[in-house]
Each structure stands twice: as structure tokens, then as C-alpha cells.
Amino acid sequence: MTEDWKPFLAKPRAMPEEIRDQVRAKAFGDTPTRESKLRTQLVVAAAATAVIAGGWLSSMTSGDSNSAAARDPEIAPNAAADLDRCWAALVSTGKTDRYPRRSTWRAVVTAREPGKSVIGIRAGETPVFCETTVTSVTVSDPAATPHYVEGTGTAVTVVTGSGSVGGIADPTWEAVAVEWGSRIKLADVRDGMWIISALPTDATVTWRASPSLPGVPRREVKDLPRPDDSAVVVVDRPIPPGDRASPSGINLGECQERTRPRPADAQYWRPGALTSVGGVTVVTARLGELVAVCLSEPTRSTFEVVAGQDLRAQPLRHVRLVKGAAGAGARAVGFVQPDVTMTVKIGDTAPRAVPITETGFAIEIPEELAPKPESVPTGVEIVLTRLDGTVAYSGELFTR
């Protein structure tokens, strides 16, 4: 599209560090700080983070009983395997007679995040939605009455327990934007179907929908109704529930309970490292090859799956700086490969062992090393040692 304009366009330049610093100083120096009694700051400082796309997708089954989808670059490559799993769940519950036969299923739109996949399916001409998680499958009821946005052809068909939402899109809508409170998310829309993988589902939250975003002239926003709960839910890959009796388990359970939407497979996550700083409590968690961080503040909690399928890819991953109230110091929270031990040396202090639970760890960081939320602490040196005594990593926990 732009080839013929290349001669008119200035070639991009590498941005000099001093210019970057000046822009940063102006942009951040003027950035107003949110009026919050307790502002939690997470400085993401890991080597590289979640395999949300490439590794996640490529490491999963690529069975192909849906060749059209497999050739479609907009459809996740393992969608066919997910369709099979969705159908198998219906078979296991004896409800296949309510659905068009499997051979007519075609993946139309997909949304993925670590630990969860949502697919909009044309089963014959019938729209069907299926969510798969580590342990379960949820399939929408094809006979359920769509709940339409008043005066439009856009409707909601299904909402799952973990906040996946699917529906049909008015053909005149180029996009489906769903708002609640002051937040907004754009749905993945294709071929008359739309999906969003996580919306808050509390009864007190009102959803509104629009075909455009704020700023578009004559923008119309209308209430988006909730559908009935008629989906088929099957736990097809059961595993033992995670501990909820230990301090970290109790904290994880409480943190998940306050998270909106509730995390997928919430009860199966196993608690890891637990730490608190300045009124903020953080607990790491693991579910098979997934790891997550659950953070509790006085007014809210967030649960974030930070990685999937790469637990052994590198010794140290997803290190964050958690900072509560000013002056309270900070905590570094992160994950290591399975089966390594860890020691930390901060400044001139003697090295000490760091407990690792379910691959998660937490380290206290003195305030002087992290005076600001965006500070990158230096002088925090760690050593990761494998069971055979070889060193997996030795160096700064945070590097610039």
C-alpha cells in the first residue's frame, strides 16, 4: 500500500538515548499520579515473559480435522483440536443431539490467552461458542435465545464462569466495543460472530456496547444484556484442587475470589511464594505449565497468568517489582525453572537462600534500591543452581 510513497517518506531513525530520555522525562514528569491511598506498582523485569502466542500455540496439539480453519491465518492453528475437545465434551454428556454434527463445525473467530481459549464456531449455520481451559470445556446452547442490543443485530449468546463472552454481531457493525464503568474492550469480530475472553461478570456491572470507540462522531452506546446460563459445562481433564489451607493457599483463594472475572480453573491453582509490602499482598501460583501472580490490595485483587508452557525455557522469568506505599520498600516476585535452588546477595550482605515454592519466589528489596515505582534495583545478585550443582544463572536479578 505504501510502496509507491516510500520515496516521499523519511526513513526511520534509531532514537538517540538522550532524546528518548528527554521525551520520557517530559511524558512521565508531567504524568499525574493517581489519587490512591495505596498505589501498587509492578515493574515487570523478567528476562522475557509469557509465551502468549508463539510458544503457547506451537506447543499444543495441532490435530487438524478442520482443514479450512488450519489454512486460515486468523484462526489459531490448534483450533481444530479445540473443536474436537468441545465436541467430545458434548459426547460425554450425551447432548450432541442438540447440536449440528461435528463435521459441519467451522472455527470462525478465536481468542487465546494462557490457560484459556475461546472459539466462535459456525456449526452448520448455527453460531456456537466454546471455551476450553486446562480442566474444562464450556459450550454454548445453540437453542439459547440471543439477547440483543436494543434496535440492533448485535447480541450476546454466552457468558462463561471465567468471563468469556460470545455473541453475534450486527452486519453493519465494523467492531464491537464493550464498555463497563470507565473501561472498554474491543471484541474479536469475524463473520458475524464476536468474542471477548474476559469481561467482569458481576451482576452489579452494566455492560454497554457500541460499534465504535470514543471519539467517533455520532457514536451510539447501548446496554448489552446478559444471556441466560444454559451452556454445557464439562470438567473433562480433572486434577486435584490446589491447597487452600496453608497461609499462601488461603491468601490465593481469597485473592482469586475477589478477582473479576474469576480466573479460569481457579480452585486448581497451587499456591507458591507469599509476600506482603506496604499493605499489598502477592502470592504466586502454578497450574501445570502455567504460572500466575495474584495481587491483593485493600480495594481490589488482580490475578494475572504471566506464562504458559515455557517453565523450562529459561532459568529466571517474569520478575516483577511490587511496590506499595512510598517508603515501605519493595518485593521482587518471579519464577524459576523447576528443580533449581536460589541464593540472593544484596549489596554487601551475605548470600542467603531464597525459598522457592511451585517455582515462585519473593525477595525483599530495600527501599533505597527502589525509591520509585519505575526504579530498576541494582546490586541484587542471585545464583540459580541445578540439582547437579551446575549454575543455571548467576548475576543481577534486574539488569538494564
Add this chain to the structure above:
Amino acid sequence: MTTIARSDQGAALSEHTVPETDALLWDRAADGDRSAFAVLFDRHVESLWNHAYRLTGSWSQAQDIASATFLTAWTKRGEVKLVRESALPWLYAVAGNIARNENRRSARFLRAVRRLPHDETVDDHADSVARRVDNDRRTREVADAVRGLPAAERAAVELCLLGELSTADAATLLGIAEVSVRSRLSRARARLRKVLEGTS
């Protein structure tokens, strides 16, 4: 994962890892997490700065626009429109609005400035000064020509021709049909050719 820390280490340790998505980062930023916003800043500031230069033909203005764009992005972080998981198209659109407002305010000033030698703030030892000045002049001519387009065409040109976004992404961002973007670009190309060929 982030330009703040350990990014090179991570690349060395695993070739199968990918950065945290804009969507995840922006979700955290929307909740007030300034450090997540800092990661987005580091990820996109260079592209944005180059885009702002194409919008204005001035590196100093590009610097100001880049700062103002991120400042605006922070204040409007709850309204961000991610296009295929990227915040960059939306940042381009914000930069375009800022550049237009800036130009309206200071059009007279800019007309005067353009008669003067350009204030070059970026050293580039690979280019000769003469070539650089020529490039700046050419970029300003393009920027001026784009500024003279009707508003609808200008928005499409800024995103697709200057920002090199796809027409589909621009359509999503502008909330219009892709075919509309294409027709706007087609009309704009004709106008721009006429103007730019006249200045060559």
C-alpha cells in the same frame, strides 16, 4: 520482556519467548500501573517519534509530539483502542490529533520557521548535513501537503501512508469500513501527487 530490565538476557536465554502483549500491559496501565505504561513507552516511543517526524518534518516538534502523545495516552488510558493487540495505531492517531492542534495554534509561527534553517536536534553521522537538510525539507513538504487534505482523507493518509498501517487496521481505528479507507486514500494520493510533483 521489558526494556527496563533483562531484555537482552531473555533473548539469549530463550528464542521461544515473546514480549508481554500491549493488551496486558495496557490493562494494567488502565488500572493506574505506571510501570506497565513505562514498558509501553519504551516499546513504542521510537516508532512514534519517527511517525511524528513524518507528520511535521521537524525532529524538535516530533520530540514534543511524542511527549505529548504519551502524556495524553496516560490520561486517556481507559479509552485506548488496541488494534490486533497493538497500541501503536492508536498512539499514531493521538499523535496525529496533537500535530493538527499544534499546527492550528502555531501555523503562523511555523510558516515563519520554515523560512529559517531547520533546527536539527538529532546527529546522524551517516548522513551528510546537506542530505539531511534536503530530507527534512522533503518531509516537511509532504507533511504540509498532507495537512492540506480534507480531514477524512488526512486521517487515512496519516495512518496508512505516513504510519504505514494496513487499511484494515486504519479502518478499525477510525471506526469506518475498510473500503472507505481505500477510497479516501485513493482520492488523497491523487491530490498529493499533484501537490508534491509541483514542489519537486
